[in-house]
Amino acid sequence: MKLIFDKSVSSRRGPRPVPQEMEMCAVFPAGLLRDKPADLPELSELDVVRHFTELSRKNFGVDNGFYPLGSCTMKYNAKVTERVSAYPGFFYLHPLLPQLPSGQTLVEGALEVLYEMDMLLREICGMAGFTLQPLAGAHGELTGTMIMAAYHRDRGNDRKTTILIPDSAHGTNPASAAIAGFDVKTVPSNADGVMGLDALAAAMNDTIAGVMLTCPNTLGLFNPHVREICRMVHDVDGLMYCDGANLNAMLGVCRPGDIGFDIVHVNLHKTFGTPHGGGGPGSGPVGVVEKLTDFLPISVVRKAADGSFFLDYNLPKSIGYIAPFYGSFGVILKAYAYIRMLGRDGLKRVSQNAVLNANYIREKLKDHYDLPYPQTCMHECVFSASRQLACGVSAMDVAKALIDRGFHPPTVYFPLIVHEALMIEPTETESRETLDAFIDAMIDIARLAEQDPAAITNCPKTTPVGRLDEVQAARKPDLASLGDAKTQ
Amino acid sequence: MPFIANTDEQRREMLTEIGMTEEDLFASIPSEDRCGELDIPDGLSEQEVRHHMASLAGRNRTDLMSFLGGGFYDHFLPAAADGIVHRSEFYTAYTPYQPELSQGTLQAMYEYQSAMCRLTGMEVSNASMYDGGTAIYEAIMMSLRVTRRNRVVMDETVNPIYRKMIRSYTRNLGIALVEVSHENGQASRSKIADALDDATAALVVQTPNFFGVIDDYTDIAAMAHEKGALLIASVYPISLALLKTPGEMGADIVVGEGQSLGMGMHFGGPYLGFMTTRMKYMRKMPGRIAGRTVDADGRDGFVMTLQAREQHIRREKAMSNICTNQNLCALTALTYLSLLGREGLRDVAQACADRAYYAQDRLLQIRGIRLRYPGHWYFNEFVLELPVRADEVIRRLLQKGVAAGFPLSAYYPDMEMSLLVAVTEKRTKAEIDFFSHVLEVSL
Incomplete structure (x- = not known):
């Protein structure tokens, strides 16, 4: 999709916040002024709203679906706050x-x-x-x-x-x-x-x-x-x-x-x-x-x-x-x-449910993924995709396959002491129904990793872009569109 | 229970299915490590909490006619910016670790970086930092990496709050920090020349400076470069719609507080630190950065890049301990700049300056009031020298519902009669006339 700068139309204006009630009192000498106006976009308010609405549709937040990003505690953010x-x-x-x-x-x-x-x-x-x-x-x-x-x-x-x-x-x-x-x-x-x-x-x-x-x-x-x-x-x-x-x-x-x-x-x-x-x-x-x-x-x-x-x-x-x-x-x-809003009892219910949800996932997935530290966990559990890697499916592949199934992936490759780490933190705000759907997806991915690894390694297919070339991004960095801004 | 989905019945079923009890869940915490009941009130309903918060909000004076600035400004905020930033696909997401699910955030980061480069006249930007003060600190650390030197010169007209922050942060790191006093409200060329030496990593300046004075640092940039030091310029982004950019002046690192780009004052945060620099220093810049690349089918897309600089890879050898950016604040700034656009931002900047000069004209007609630092150009803020203590004038005007400005004695002890007055596009001619009137009769 086009950059907002590439949608600009010369002389088009957005909202006008400044009342025109005063004459120009400040006339600065030319030497203090910039050579050219800052090359910011020229768009209508609707143009801008549509641009960012379109961008927002290429994003995934907690309000879109389950977001079990380990160590980040992606719980629901109450609207009233x-x-x-x-x-x-x-x-x-x-x-x-x-x-x-x-x-x-x-x-x-x-x-x-x-x-x-x-x-x-x-x-x-x-x-x-x-x-x-x-x-x-x-x-x-x-x-x-x-x-x-x-x-x-x-x-x-x-x-x-x-x-x-x-x-x-x-x-x-x-x-x-x-x-x-x-x-x-x-x-x-x-x-x-x-x-x-x-x-x-x-x-x-x-x-x-x-x-x-x-x-x-x-x-x-x-x-x-x-x-x-x-x-x-x-x-x-x-x-x-x-x-x-x-x-x-x-x-x-x-x-x-x-x-x-x-x-x-x-x-x-x-x-x-x-x-x-x-x-x-x-x-x-x-x-x-x-x-x-x-x-x-x-x-x-x-x-x-x-x-x-x-x-x-x-x-x-x-x-x-x-x-x-x-x-x-x-x-x-x-x-x-x-x-x-939570109060004394609510705070305690938070940890009780966060820990229950994490252990529920741990117990339901432990036969399908390696669990290097198998004891009762607290708010999150860390699996390893090393068993899947033997079939050519990495933790990153599991993550991308989850995307196509409507879930945000867990944290991957962290903590560093777990090989092919998949770090899952469900939080207390998720329901059993959501956890079950996620567990089913994870089990299905584990099954496919053994039976048809290519079905996993070519994910995601449902997103606006596929896997991006991060090596090129770092080797030949393109970090800004400078427009007609003066460059040194 | 609020925000918890599972019913008690479901909890029991889940525990049974996994063969655990409630007590098993916390069995790994030794009993001597457990706490008793917390001394915290019972939970409030949504209705009660809204009432409670409204009553707290009602005990804050946001009804004052305000001429208070000091680096934090009351600008008009277009409604559309708020609507965009409150799309929950943006605000309930986290760090774009999975770029395929985060193209909205990532493209907005790239566009923000582009807008900040265009505004400051620089070539590369990070995706934002905590605030204007921590951005100066990070720029200083960056200059140490670039020059492999250990001494920093800072002008006294840099916001005193930021100077206090820099002193705290550099204290444990063996950095020699030299502060140079000003001359008639402006950076002193001769004192800066004396302070710069071959061990200096950076010179830190600000324009418009804390006294509102517009300063062209082209000569100072040359002085710094002659000694092999970098020039770090802290700027007020709204002013750059009109004024010569730090890029044009020859600055090496540009930083500043981005609150004026669409954020409320919100009693001090969340705000937005920005940082732009030259291409040659790109790999020494701290903070998160988005870059444009392609996928396997050749489609354009965006990712976080140059991550080898960052803490999750480099740990104690990272360029900064920063983990995230101020992403939603950067998005706010981008939407603000996009909505106002090239002409609109210039209108805002011109209106601020016009109203400030109108206010200056009116206030300087009052007997006994003069401009503390005459002979300069000002943007939207200036220092008045009053015939009485500024504290006293502020107290009297508060009775009339006017916040007259900031008493400079709070940070400069010899300036008891000095009042820092800021004017934005929100202050009308009638309000400025009223301010001038009540100030005159208060003396």
């Missing part, structure tokens, strides 16, 4: 208002949301304080590792150079630790798929600033040694970081703070039902235990004795500013509304 986040009293609120003299009284409702959200997340995670500022999960990881650095610096401990991360971790963990200034050392998982005490002990010494663990981990497994791991790390004055990407599995059942974690980030766009937006905006609040609250980013929302709310900028030990303001407020609003 979209509505409340867009209320004019939130949408048009200028972020600098509270910095005006007595400006905090101009944004009382917004500050209350931030404060209450902080309290809810503390209770859910068992932490002493949260910052809502991190703008995504990876940004939360960076914030958390910066807090680790600040903690050790504050104690005058300059030997804390290294962070340990298991080999099953998401790539953002080592990347975040590295740009917070740490060296990263990888700890191999044991035969049960979790970080074992022996491997940790072998890597442990007093240069260890902390350990980042995803809990439950990316295999969907809860590490039974986690309390002991926390103790070992605390013994060398290290800090325990919980990547809360998989918090959906534990809501109302167990809390990172109770087990011994010192820092946790949560992904509002995973656990708390805010939309993924095709890849952002997310939101990755970070919670800490009492001894780390002084290091939280500036500013922190507090409640005064008279019940009013204010922003505290006087935080001398803080890691400083990590975001321009108070976080991804529009996203926080949605997550706040979602938590308030």
Whole structure:
């Protein structure tokens, strides 16, 4: 389909937002002006709406169908949360208002949301304080590792150079630790798929600033040694970081703070039902235990004795500013509304159903696909397509065959420790009927992989394009249509 | 239970079929690791939650006649943009890992990249970053990779909020960060010349700068290049519909806050960081990028590309820890730019400047008020020097329902009488006249 730029018709106009009420007062000298107008499309409003409507039809979201993308928690995004986040009293609120003299009284409702959200997340995670500022999960990881650095610096401990991360971790963990200034050392998982005490002990010494663990981990497994791991790390004055990407599995059942974690980030766009937006905006609040609250980013929302709310900028030990303001407020609003609708019992039902759905899939597919870690899983299960690969059908082929059967594929080739990984996270919002249809499709694909592999390896056939040439895309990058824009 | 499909009956059946009990589901969590009942209120109905949120929203003052900017602007948002972005095929999708199912997102990313290149006068763009401040930080890190140097010079007229962010982020990385003070509200050529040396990786500047001054950095780009440093320019994208582009000035990396391209102010986010650069630095650029390619039948299609730079492949050696982009915000910007188009965006930019100059004329007629930094061209924001403390004036005007601007003493302690005033196309002549009147009588 044509690019929007290629649909442009000279002098055609879209909506006209500016009232023609004022004469031209600003006449800039030619030297300050651009040579040529920016070569943006010239289209009617309908042209633009049709273009993007057509694009949207080439997309697949949770509203289109089952989206069991492991570790991403693609649950239903409640429509009401979209509505409340867009209320004019939130949408048009200028972020600098509270910095005006007595400006905090101009944004009382917004500050209350931030404060209450902080309290809810503390209770859910068992932490002493949260910052809502991190703008995504990876940004939360960076914030958390910066807090680790600040903690050790504050104690005058300059030997804390290294962070340990298991080999099953998401790539953002080592990347975040590295740009917070740490060296990263990888700890191999044991035969049960979790970080074992022996491997940790072998890597442990007093240069260890902390350990980042995803809990439950990316295999969907809860590490039974986690309390002991926390103790070992605390013994060398290290800090325990919980990547809360998989918090959906534990809501109302167990809390990172109770087990011994010192820092946790949560992904509002995973656990708390805010939309993924095709890849952002997310939101990755970070919670800490009492001894780390002084290091939280500036500013922190507090409640005064008279019940009013204010922003505290006087935080001398803080890691400083990590975001321009108070976080991804529009996203926080949605997550706040979602938590308030679920309430105490609803939160627990989320994890119960997420874990049931994952185990239902695990049990129903375990005879058809290899299951390298066969124990009871939590919110997701990870199969291997190695049996199918012997017939010439890879995990990627299975994924493409699912597309033709109306499903979004699971995460493939991650975690890295599983050969030909198929990582399936159904979430609690899916019904048994949907799971059964998916299971039937997976079984059918496994059957065809043995009987007629070509029927799988030439998928997808139902999509606007077939498999795309990614090698050429990287070798000869075509990253923009520059039009008549001046190029150097 | 809201948003959960399975009935209790179905749950029982499913458990029976797989030979498990409710207790088995969580058996891997040792009992000492379990928590008790959470202290969280009972769930609200949809009606209750809407009422609750509406009452919270009602306690925020969005009714003020606002002249507040500071890098975050109240522009008019066409209804069609909202309609497009709220198509759930876009907003309920995730990262386009499966390109065959994501051509909508991927083509929009490519078109967004194209639009940002055309607007900034550059050759390559990523698919967006968190916000304008983190985009500067990522540009700085990119300049370190390009030059293999470790020192950064930043002009003091760069948004002070972003400068605070840069200080936090560079603290653990052993980067020498030098901030250069301004001269009459503009980047000081002589001080910058003194600050640049052969170890400098990048010089960071902003136009229009935090005081609203339009600055042509062509000479400064040459100064940076002479020392082998890159010029990082942070820009206000609306202004580029009219003004000389950073590409024309010779900038190497262009970044900025894209909120003005169709996003609400939303009390600070979600916003949009953008980044464009020269083709020669393409492989050093952080962030997600979409590229155009073909399928086996020769049909055009789009994929995420140059992924060898990214964390899921490179882990601790990645160029950035960023996992996603601000995809829906980038889509918003693209729809905004497409709806307004070549002429419409220029109309908006011209209207902002016209109204700001009209406001300047009116306000400078008030006795005792002068322009703090005379002799410059301004886009839509300027600094007034008042005869009294800016704090006091803001307080008095709030009583009249007017947010007069931002008190610069919040970030520049010696500027207690200085008020930063912003005007967008949403402010009418009558509102500017009213503002001028209430300001005059408040003194």
